[in-house]
Amino acid sequence: MDQSNTSFVNLGIAPGFLEALGRMKITIPTPIQNKAIPVAMEGKDVVGIAQSGTGKTIAFGIPMMQRLAQRRGKGLVLAPTRELAVQVGEMLRSLSHAPGMEIAVLIGGAPINKQLNQLNRNPRILVATPGRLMDHVERRRNLLSDVNVVVLDEADRMLDMGFKPQIDRILQQVPRDRQTMLFSATMPSEIAGIARTYMKLPVSVEVAPAGTAAETVVQELFIVMHDSKAQLLRRLLEQYKGSVLLFTRTKAGARKVKIRVQSMGHNSAEIHSNRSLSQRREALEGFKSGKYRVLVATDVAARGIDVKGIELVINYDLPDEAESYVHRIGRTGRAGKPGHAISFAMPDQLQGVRSIERLIRTTLPVSKHPDMPVTQFSTHYVRYTPRRRHGTHRYR
Structure with missing residues (x-):
């Protein structure tokens, strides 16, 4: 799909999110948004191959929040580092227009009591690093029992940092009847293994060959x-x-x-x-x-x-x-x-x-x-x- 001939209006996005994008002066979808949003809106599992800075957060964030606005349950976004988790949380808050779409960011190095207070308010979306999320799961065994959308952001980085055991434990604890989206700049065999094990007939969307650099x-x-x-x-x-x-x-x-x-x-x-x-x-x-x-x-x-x-x-x-x-x-x-x-x-x-x-x-x-x-x-x-x-x- 040609990026220049498409607007967000054509991607099945609810009016409230279109207004949020307008407030952010975001009017033309990037290639990964063009390709991933329509598929994700259908509730299908998605494997997205795209580099950082290509608009991935909007590509998974809007479909996730639009899905959560129509049903019970939570969304979960896993990110490799504190900084990325914070930035994802900020973007999701900017996109959110529905009342009650509270977002909790769970990262190491931040006061855990403050995060516990956030969880007590039953947020609809958790954005977390794998290690800190497992800390909370140990305290609250049913924390992930109602998750129906899971996003692995920069999955290759999480594996590089040694988070594979935590990712396995997390994906084994969330309900099987869920939507899973995985985004990665590269597609090593370990990522393909996660897709085979934890995803249901995922649709692959790729904006550049895995591992290539931006033409710009x-x-x-x-x-x-x-x-x-x-x-x-x-x-x-x-x-x-x-x-x-x-x-x-x-x-x-x-x-x-x-x-x-x-x-x-x-x-x-x-x-x-x-x-x-x-x-x-x-x-x-x-x-x-x-x-x-x-x-x-x-x-x-x-x-x-x-x-x-x-x-x-x-x-x-x-x-x-x-x-x-x-x-x-x-x-x-x-x-x-x-x-x-x-x-x-x-x-x-x-x-x-x-x-x-x-x-x-x-x-x-x-x-x-x-x-x-x-x-x-x-x-x-x-x-x-x-x-x-x-x-x-x-x-x-």
Whole structure:
């Protein structure tokens, strides 16, 4: 379905939700919304393959709330991180127009007594991280007994973070006669296994091949020695004038790079699991408002980052998993706007780069900065060539 020829009016959405979308100045559905909403409205199970920033929350939120407005029961949204859960809760509250559609956000790091008070008011929708939800299930055994819509948001990230046992326990406790929606940027075998085990003939909706990067993101690769990364970063921050999201592999690395960026004269903040919930919120809000130009993040903490207008994503360290690369660069180039993603690879990291290229099905163009020494990979580098033979990709 062509996004340009469709409006939300044609998707079977109730007038109250259309008014809410209008108040939010959201008038044209994104591709994932076009494809997922009509299917979800029919009560079918949905597997949605889409990157972050493509409008997934509206794609599952409106069908879920419209279904709950017509029947008893609760909705449950599972998210990998606190930040993402908070943002999903905020979006659902903005969409909600019906009285009594109360939403409880259950996340670690927040006072559990306050959450217990929320649950005592019998909310219609629970948005939770898996660990904190299991804490509440232990206290209240029947908490999930009337759930009739379940959403797994960024399911691949939840598995990467080790939440598979909790997800299994949760899905085993909710009623079988439910609607299940699963959204993921990639489709590893573990996700396919969840769909086979817990979903009923799910309809797959895909807005881009699993694992590919947004077409609006220009990608570059710099081969750089470890000791030269800071110098290259300085040059790039001088070259690009907009907001920058920078990724490191470790929490300690995030701290060091944040201090280094500050010393370069750029307001910056860090976001990782060693920061308290209030510190992470302050960093994220400061990044959104422009108080901080650069936000330094680890993969886990970045799952809740939903910020418009990020000009540049820098992979200061390559991710351990190729799938994380897709999630990282998906933070720029959103809503059809251009974005830029630059990765730093050290000479001995050719295998990591090749894994990324295999996943995104394209070659990362190697760039050279005029002020930096030319560096090459330390051994013969086999570049990925997206050429097909008998229907499959090959290398040469």
